[in-house]
Amino acid sequence: MAESIQILVNGEQRGCRADATVGDLLRELAIKIERVAVELNLEIMDRKDFDRRSLKQGDRVEILSFIGGGAPVNVQGNGRGFVHAE
Amino acid sequence: MQNDRLIIAGRELTSRLFVGTGKYKDFAETKKAIEASGADVVTVAVRRVNITDRSKENLLDYLDPKKYTILPNTAGCYNVEDAVRYARLARAAGVSDLIKLEVLGDEKTLFPDTAGLIEATKILVKEGFIVLPYTNDDPIVAQKLVDIGCPAVMPLAAPIGSGLGIRNPYNLKIIMEMVKVPIIVDAGVGTASDAALAMELGADAVLMNTAIAGAQDPIAMAEAMKYAVYAGRLAYKAGRIPRKLYATASSPIEGML
Numbered sequence: 273m274a275e276s277i278q279i280l281v282n283g284e285q286r287g288c289r290a291d292a293t294v295g296d297l298l299r300e301l302a303i304k305i306e307r308v309a310v311e312l313n314l315e316i317m318d319r320k321d322f323d324r325r326s327l328k329q330g331d332r333v334e335i336l337s338f339i340g341g342g343a344p345v346n347v348q349g350n351g352r353g354f355v356h357a358e
Numbered sequence: 359m360q361n362d363r364l365i366i367a368g369r370e371l372t373s374r375l376f377v378g379t380g381k382y383k384d385f386a387e388t389k390k391a392i393e394a395s396g397a398d399v400v401t402v403a404v405r406r407v408n409i410t411d412r413s414k415e416n417l418l419d420y421l422d423p424k425k426y427t428i429l430p431n432t433a434g435c436y437n438v439e440d441a442v443r444y445a446r447l448a449r450a451a452g453v454s455d456l457i458k459l460e461v462l463g464d465e466k467t468l469f470p471d472t473a474g475l476i477e478a479t480k481i482l483v484k485e486g487f488i489v490l491p492y493t494n495d496d497p498i499v500a501q502k503l504v505d506i507g508c509p510a511v512m513p514l515a516a517p518i519g520s521g522l523g524i525r526n527p528y529n530l531k532i533i534m535e536m537v538k539v540p541i542i543v544d545a546g547v548g549t550a551s552d553a554a555l556a557m558e559l560g561a562d563a564v565l566m567n568t569a570i571a572g573a574q575d576p577i578a579m580a581e582a583m584k585y586a587v588y589a590g591r592l593a594y595k596a597g598r599i600p601r602k603l604y605a606t607a608s609s610p611i612e613g614m615l
Contacts, residue, residue, distance in 0.1 A: 282406045301409050307418055308407060309450035316450045334406065336447050338417050340379035340388055341403020341433050 277329040288327055295323035297333065308337045362595070364562055366540055367456070367488045367509040369427060371398045374557065375587040376429070376542060378567025379403075382576065385420040391570055392421065395580035401429040401458050401565065404448045423453055429490065431458035436471070441478045445487060457482065458512070460492045468518040468545075472499045476506065483507040492544050495529040500537050510539050512565060515556060516546025519568040523552035527559055534560045550579075550586035557590025558598065 275290040281297070288297060294317065298305050310317045311334040317325065327333070364371045376399040382388040392400055400421055421428065430448030435441035438461060445457045461478050463471035470493050482489050483506055491503050495513045503511050513533055516522035523546065524530065534541050540562035547553050547566045556564045564587055573579035 282409050284409070301407075303407060303409075304416070306452060307416055309404070309447040309452070311447065316446050319450075319452070335409065336404050337407050337451055338402040338428070338430060338448075338453075339405045340382060340385075340417055341401070341405070341431060 277327065279327055279329070279331045279333060281333045282335055290327075290329075292327050293323050294321070294325050294327065294333065297327065298322065298335070301335070303335060308335050310335055362591070364540060366490075371427070371563075372396075373398045373584070373587070374563040374591055375553070375583055376401065376544075376563055376565035377570060377580070378565070379417060379421070380433075380567050381571035385417060387576060388417070388571075389420045391576045391580040392426070393580075394577045394584070395570065396584040397426070399427045399429050399563075399565075401431050401567070403433045404430055404444050404451065427456070428453045429456050429458050431492075432460045434462070435460060436462050436465075438474045438478045438481070441474070442481050445478075445482050446485075449487070454488075455486055456488045456490065458490045458492060470494050470514070472496065475499075476502055479503055479506050479508060490542070495526045495533065497529060497532045497536050500533045500541075504537050504539050508539065510542055510562070511537060512542040512544035514545040515543050515552065516548075518545040519572070520546050521548030521569060521572075522546055523548050524555050524559070527555070530556070530561070531559055550582040553583050553586040554590035554593070557587055558593050560594055563587075 276287050277290050279286055279288055294310060305319060305322060313332050364374055373396045375395055375397045377392055377395050377397040378401045379388050402417060430453060432441040432444040435444055441459060441461045448457055449455060459478060461471045461474035463469050472494055475491055475493060479489050479491055489508050490510050490512055491508055492512045493499055493503060500511045500513060513530060516525045542563040542565050543556040543561045544565040547564060547569045553564050570576050570580045570583060
């Protein structure tokens with residue numbers, strides 16, 4: 273069994289296989305890759321690199337997509353997050 | 359009004375009403391309201407995907423990017439760095455180079471930080487973005503944004519979500535006369551007459567979110583806004599009569615007893 277590493281995904285700690293790629297992570301989370309942007313350690317990734325780049329211990333992954341917006345609803349935490357009213 | 363198409367950065371648009379997608383009850387209501395508005399351009403925000411609850415649907419499952427021009431925005435960004443970062447993420451998420459650029463100055467008013475806006479615009483235009491800047495009703499700033507390379511500018515009517523309507527029609531009018539690109543009045547519209555007024559002043563389009571999403575019946579208001587923008591545009595093209603202090607009779611005096 274592959275060794276496990278700890279990474280940070282959208283601000284949350286998460287364990288993952290040491291040899292997993294960014295693409296593996298997205299599939300595990302059931303995220304459609306064509307509608308997201310991925311930032312790895314503050315660098316925006318090219319989609320074609322998702323399956324090439326292996327995750328490393330301590331990597332910070334941000335997965336973003338489009339939500340309802342255009343008018344802010346309420347401010348969250350670090351002052352940059354507006355959320356869609358549920 | 360055939361051949362009255364709005365062209366922004368080579369994109370031909372049928373509707374002069376642009377809509378936001380925030381504050382709706384759910385995606386189904388968002389979709390219905392947007393359909394009722396007749397809008398072509400729909401603005402969306404960029405946020406973290408909910409990874410703990412994957413049952414949350416994706417907005418783009420409801421808004422077909424082939425049918426609508428998806429205009430990602432940098433709503434919620436209070437500095438140049440964040441706005442540029444979100445713009446790049448929006449492009450990476452894969453719709454186009456279009457970005458509605460917001461660099462906000464203050465949480466209470468949500469007024470634009472125009473110095474930051476100009477700086478972020480310079481960076482993004484250099485990177486090939488098509489920047490539609492949300493700006494103040496300041497003609498000088500609007501001109502600077504055009505000089506940097508914005509194919510349209512989006513001055514506010516009033517603070518975002520305030521519903522106060524057109525607060526400074528004279529400044530908007532000066533922007534319209536001064537700036538040789540389409541003007542999209544963005545933010546602050548409260549009801550249909552506000553949208554009509556913006557168009558009568560000569561705006562090329564109006565962008566709104568809260569006025570529709572926050573109405574008691576968002577779908578009915580979306581339809582009202584569609585007609586208001588259309589009526590305002592027609593009235594502008596038709597050319598209104600001048601305002602006069604005294605009456606001018608409509609019926610002839612001749613033939614009276």
